[in-house]
Amino acid sequence: MIMPGGKPTMFFAISMIAEPGAEIIHPTPGFPIYESMINYSGAKSVPYDLLGDKDLKFDPEKILSLITDKTRLLVVINPNNPTGSFVEKSVIDFLAEGLKKFPHVAILSDEIYSRQIYDNKEMPTFFNYPELQDRLIVLDGWSKAYAMTGWRMGWSVWPEKLIPHITKLAINSFSCVNVPSQFAGIAALDGSDEPIMEMMKEFDARRRIIHKGLNDLPGVECSLPGGAFYAFPKVIGTGMNGSEFSKKCMHEAGVAIVPGTAFGKSAIDYVRFSFAASQENIKKALEKIAKMLG
Numbered sequence: 001m002i003m004p005g006g007k008p009t010m011f012f013a014i015s016m017i018a019e020p021g022a023e024i025i026h027p028t029p030g031f032p033i034y035e036s037m038i039n040y041s042g043a044k045s046v047p048y049d050l051l052g053d054k055d056l057k058f059d060p061e062k063i064l065s066l067i068t069d070k071t072r073l074l075v076v077i078n079p080n081n082p083t084g085s086f087v088e089k090s091v092i093d094f095l096a097e098g099l100k101k102f103p104h105v106a107i108l109s110d111e112i113y114s115r116q117i118y119d120n121k122e123m124p125t126f127f128n129y130p131e132l133q134d135r136l137i138v139l140d141g142w143s144k145a146y147a148m149t150g151w152r153m154g155w156s157v158w159p160e161k162l163i164p165h166i167t168k169l170a171i172n173s174f175s176c177v178n179v180p181s182q183f184a185g186i187a188a189l190d191g192s193d194e195p196i197m198e199m200m201k202e203f204d205a206r207r208r209i210i211h212k213g214l215n216d217l218p219g220v221e222c223s224l225p226g227g228a229f230y231a232f233p234k235v236i237g238t239g240m241n242g243s244e245f246s247k248k249c250m251h252e253a254g255v256a257i258v259p260g261t262a263f264g265k266s267a268i269d270y271v272r273f274s275f276a277a278s279q280e281n282i283k284k285a286l287e288k289i290a291k292m293l294g
């Protein structure tokens, strides 16, 4: 399905699969639409925590242990927003193997950052597991790989049996993606991948600057992002929680970041920095925050 961005796939998948009494397992902190859609649907949100691990990665055994008879859907976001954490193929292999034992659980794999992985690592897509295809939804799109967020172009792959239902939802809501965006999307796919590679080289340089700069700040600890363009430091060592730290950054340093709790209640000690900004601005922001912290 060609969708107006990644978000409609979340909205439609959860509308279709969830209902009161059903359980949906999802990452926390994670992209906030998932939890809000689960709550809206009346299903029970069953979060799996990423903060227990120093690199903010999920534990596949923990995820499998959360599955019950009522579980209908598992959401996996890899690489993850807001943590920038990336889980490698061996971990996804383990999770996929475990999921074979639970045929009543559908999987929504959010792979929107699939082209934004560092250190030459391979993207462990759920397309690798043919045994799961009849209950697998993969979400991806143009927003991140081609920096086309405003064009509203996304795609998702659905199990064949769900196609009549998703078609009905699409026809009754957005009809189609506007035609100029579709042509732009085709041009992006037909064009060279060189600009993506160049963009990733630049993102990698920014990632190293922000990772080092944040760890040099007193009271701030940050793991190295493995994918996407977010750094998710713990800031409680400054004497402020994430919300206090973000407000101070905004009002005293003029730097806009997001408190961790925007992505899940447990992330109270964290904040998210997006490094979709120039190296110069990242350095300037770090200097201003250093000054603010004295």
Ligand SMILES: Cc1ncc(COP(=O)(O)O)c(C=O)c1O
Pocket (backbone or CB within 6 Å): 004, 005, 006, 007, 008, 031, 077, 080, 081, 110, 112, 141, 142, 143, 149, 153, 154
């Ligand atoms: C994990 C994740 N999935 C999906 C999306 C939504 O992308 P889109 O702008 O294409 O709706 C985002 C956007 O930030 C995201 O971080």
